[in-house]
Amino acid sequence: MTMVYARIADRTVADEYFAVTSKVESLYAASQPAVLPPDAAGPAMRALRAEATKRLLGNGYCARPIELDCRYETICESCTMFFTTIEHRPTLQAQRDDADLKGQTGRRDIYDALLQRLDDAPA
Template sequence: MAAAAQLPDELDRLMIQILARTGMRRGELLGLRINAVVQIGTGYWLRTPVGKLHTDRYIPLDPALKTLIDTWIAHRPSWQASDLLLLERGRPIPPTRVDKAVQKAATAAGIGHVHPHQLRHTLATQAINRGMSLEAIAALLGHADLSMTMVYARIGDRTVADQYFQVTNKIEALYQATEPAIPVLPAEAAGPAMTALHAEVDKRLLGNGYCRRPVELDCRYETICETCPMFFTTHHHRPTLIAQRNDACAKGQTRRAEIYTHLLEDLDHATA
């Protein structure tokens, strides 16, 4: 984050880093508590406050961002009584303070007006164009249903994306250049903590890989695509469906096994 990293104010730099690397809403940022960083196994997650879903959610925490948060807490004056993470002179930060910080970085980068929510949109768009599933993006952003996340899938269409990225490429100037390029999502950047976390997570067999959800966290999206009326499969995918069904049976996941059994039966009827 070249322009943001050069801002003289530590609070400005931290707010922009959190917004850009987690995709959280401005209100969620301001509601973060001093104990927001949660250790699960040997990895770290950022617990966001109650939002539109009326439940806390956990965002994988990039090691570099954790270091920034730890440094901020270490410099926190002992006389501050509030448990909010982000304070200025001991007082809660107003939303306009976040807006001004983002605009400072935008001005330094030589671009026009940028609102904090645009950093959220940019992260989501980058994620879907790099292959992150809609379900994972919905969980990351705290979307109540996939219809909200589908907006980014539509943006993924090249006829729309060509025009969209004329804008988002400028926004990316806020967090490009001087630091090493990140080939995947910031939350998945390589590091000792994340590497150890990946070794401990519960793996769920999927068509193109595994779910890396920690066993301590519940998943609301089990087989969500396979139960969608828009889901379509072919005989080409039969080996994967069989493997998924067998995996579900081995784990005693009756409902999941029934879903894949039903899909296989539909394929048999279609090819009979």
């Protein structure tokens, strides 16, 4: 989620993010465990989370701004708006292996590049 919030351009959402962050940090500073109240996230952050959830793909996320409609259904992995994280590695590996099994070298190469990018990313 940090990568999603790192791309926030909307000042209102950014302000809400930092307000929630300070509440979470105060929980860690407390001597006794506490619970973050359900209303800690403001309406703009809840809307952003709902939008990100809608754009979740099986093997990553679509970072395309909502204003830029996408007409393609299966081009995500080679799109510059696609990003993935280590939790999607098993799915990407299975897709890579499927492409290799079917002799789809172009598709296999795309997944190889994505897997390599994940392996090269700092942990």
